[in-house]
Every structure is written in C-alpha cells, then in structure tokens.
Amino acid sequence: xxxxxSMRKRKQARNTVxxxxxxSLLNQSEVALSHAEIQSLLGGLCDRVTIYRVLxxxxxxxxxxxxxxxxxxxxxxxxxxxxSTHSHNHIHFSCEKCKSVTCLEDIRPSFKLPEKYKVSGVxxxxxGLCPDCx
Amino acid sequence: xxxxxSMRKRKQARNTVxxxxxxSLLNQSEVALSHAEIQSLLGGLCDRVTIYRVLxxxxxxxxxxxxxxxxxxxxxxxxxxxxSTHSHNHIHFSCEKCKSVTCLEDIRPSFKLPEKYKVSGVxxxxxGLCPDCx
DNA sequence: TTTTATAAGCAACAATGTTGCAATAATAAA
DNA sequence: TTTATTATTGCAACATTGTTGCTTATAAAA
Numbered sequence: 001x002x003x004x005x006s007m008r009k010r011k012q013a014r015n016t017v018x019x020x021x022x023x024s025l026l027n028q029s030e031v032a033l034s035h036a037e038i039q040s041l042l043g044g045l046c047d048r049v050t051i052y053r054v055l056x057x058x059x060x061x062x063x064x065x066x067x068x069x070x071x072x073x074x075x076x077x078x079x080x081x082x083x084s085t086h087s088h089n090h091i092h093f094s095c096e097k098c099k100s101v102t103c104l105e106d107i108r109p110s111f112k113l114p115e116k117y118k119v120s121g122v123x124x125x126x127x128g129l130c131p132d133c134x
Numbered sequence: 135x136x137x138x139x140s141m142r143k144r145k146q147a148r149n150t151v152x153x154x155x156x157x158s159l160l161n162q163s164e165v166a167l168s169h170a171e172i173q174s175l176l177g178g179l180c181d182r183v184t185i186y187r188v189l190x191x192x193x194x195x196x197x198x199x200x201x202x203x204x205x206x207x208x209x210x211x212x213x214x215x216x217x218s219t220h221s222h223n224h225i226h227f228s229c230e231k232c233k234s235v236t237c238l239e240d241i242r243p244s245f246k247l248p249e250k251y252k253v254s255g256v257x258x259x260x261x262g263l264c265p266d267c268x
Numbered sequence: 269t270t271t272t273a274t275a276a277g278c279a280a281c282a283a284t285g286t287t288g289c290a291a292t293a294a295t296a297a298a
Numbered sequence: 299t300t301t302a303t304t305a306t307t308g309c310a311a312c313a314t315t316g317t318t319g320c321t322t323a324t325a326a327a328a
Contacts, residue, residue, distance in 0.1 A: 014274055014325050035315075047277050052316065054275090070257060072206040072284095074315090091245060096254065104247065109258070111225060111243035116265035120230065123204060124243070125257045131250035148294050148305055169284075181308050186285065188306090206315095208284090 013061065018046040022054050023063060023078075032067045032075035032092070032101040067092045067101055070127050075101045089122045095130035102130065147195065152180040156188050157197060157212075166201045166209035166226070166235040201226045201235055204261050209235045223256045229264035236264065 025041055026033060033041070039051055055076055058064045067075045077092075080103070091104045109124055128134075159175055160167060167175070173185055189210055192198045201209045211226075214237070225238045243258055262268075 012274075012326080016275060016325075018276075048315095049278080049317085050276055057275095068202050068204065068206045068259075070202065070255070072202050072208050074206050091247070093247070093251060107245055107247060109243040109245035111241055111258075111260075113225070113227070113238065113241060113260065114265070116268060117227060117260075118263040118268045119260055120262040121204070122261070123257075123259045124245075125202075126245075126247065126251075126253055127256070128254040129252040131248070134250060134252045145305070146295075150294070150306065152307080182284095183286085183309080184307055191306095 013057065016054075018042075018050050019054050019057070021045055022051065023058060026058075026064055026076060026078045029078075030100075030102065032077035032103070034073060034075050038076070067103075068123055068125065069101060070094055070125060077101070077103050080105055089124070091124045091126055093130060094125055094127040095133055096127055097129055097133040100130060147191070150188075152176075152184050153188050153191070155179055156185065157192060160192075160198055160210060160212040163212075164234075164236070166211035166237070168207060168209050172210070201237075202257055202259065203235060204228055204259060211235070211237050214239055223258070225258045225260055227264060228259055228261040229267055230261055231263055231267040234264060 021042060022038060025038060035048075035051060035055070038055075039048060042051070055064070058076075059066060062079060064076050064078050067077055069075055089108060091107045091109060093102045093104055095101075113119065155176060156172060159172060169182075169185055169189070172189075173182060176185070189198070189200075192210075193200060196213060198210050198212050201211055203209055223242055225241045225243060227236045227238055228234075229236075247253065
C-alpha cells in the first residue's frame, strides 16, 4: 500500500476479547470501577497487566475516563455525554458508606482563579452519602 | 489517678523530633509535598514508616491536610486558614509543568447537588499552568 | 490462507502503603 | 532528679498497585 509521508500510519485498534469485556463492564455499571474490581468481575479472563493496558487504551480513545478517589485510588467510568463535549469537568460523587463512585454529569461547578493560572483540566470529587445510603 | 468511666483517657500527643521537623517542612513550603519529597528533605532523620504515621497524626490534629493529585498521588499541605473554619473545601492547583500542588485557599467553588445527596467533604483539583510556568 | 502489526501473557521490578512487635524516648508522677 | 508510663519509633515483613521488556498469540488486512 502506498502511503504519503503526511499520512501517518495510525495504530489500528483491535477488538479483542479483553477490550470488549472491560468496556462492556464499564458501560453496564452505574458506578466507576477500580482495576481490582474489574479484575474480579472478569474472573481470570485475562492478565492483570492486560487490564491496565486496555484501560489506558480506552481512555485514549475517549470511551472511558479516570476518576481519582478521595484516598488516591483510581476508578474508571464510561463516558456518557462527555464524549460529545470532550470534557470531564463534571463532579464525581464518592459515597462513604457503599464506597461507590458516581458521575454527576450534569453538574458543573463554577469557580474563578486568578488570571495568571491557565486551566487545562479539573477533577472535582464530592464525598458523603449517596441517595441509596442516606 | 482516679478516672470516671465516662472520662475516657485520651491519647496524649508528644512533641517528637520527627513530628517537629515534618510540620516545620510543611509550614515552610509554599507547595504541597509528597511522602517521597518529605522523606528526601528529611535526609534520613527517621524511618519511612514514621513519616506515614506522623502525617496521619498531623491530619487528625488538623494541622495539615491531604491533597490528592491528578494521578492519584498524595500530597500534604499545612493548614493556613482552614483550621479556623474546619474546612478544606478550597481548590488545589496542580501545575503540569513544575508539578507543584498549591492551595488556593480563598477560592471556593459553588455547585448544587440533587437533594438526596449528603455532602461531608470535597476535593477539588484544577490542573494546568501555575503563574510561574505560564 | 498467508501476512503482519497489535495485543496478550508472563516474569520481574518499582513505588507506595500497612502491620506487628520490640526498643526508645517524651512526658507525668514521685 | 529519678522513676514510671505509654506514645512513638525502627525494623522487618508483607500487601497493593502500577510499570516494563520480551516472547507468543491473534485480529484484521492482503
């Protein structure tokens, strides 16, 4: 196949079993899942490392996004509306009782920084009790 | 010493070298420090584990607070004004270039959750370029 | 079917955080 | 000041989480 120099050969993503299953898990889940939870749900379908690499890929493809929990633990959630706007600037809610982490997609906090700061991303996490636990 | 049953013996905090030095480091620092940074700055003054335990104690005493970075890494910062109000609901800024994490104490974001959520704490992190780097 | 580049598996490693227990040392009590 | 008490430390061992290199397997193209 002839390729022009400007036409950079892009890495062609593949539909593998691991990718399909992990994406399906996240799409079906109401809450964000940790790597450990995903591994457990997959029940040995694939290696630990594969999960890390699939998650990384899905993030780059903007099909999921990463959520940092209160304790620094990482969780992953599917992107519902975020993809269209290319932004993950909504609030995430972390329930102290059931430990669930949920995307509150419609809620965008407002704030104002001094002019000299250049903002490129935000991560807003609110903790407390979710509707089911309160 | 006679003690009533209701008069629970409270753990009496001690002024140790490690505690003094770590608190001093955090008070003198403009930016939040990670455990690794603190350990490096202390230069072998005490054990790794001691640093973890001192930080934990200082948090409980509300002299410092914990900041979760974008990647889930934990940093620690002194409390300037936060103690009086007993709240850490201000924004933290994480610079992508110099990797510094700063408390923006005066800036409080506003947002509104559905009624059923009970909020007990927030962790707001904004990333981008700090004044020095932009 | 054959080709080939992506992805998976495996092993080894690194970073970070936790726990139990004996020894040390800060503070209170004598 | 000396002694007693117990909070704190150091150490070792372990757990968790995430990363990297390399070989093998496999999805998709030819």
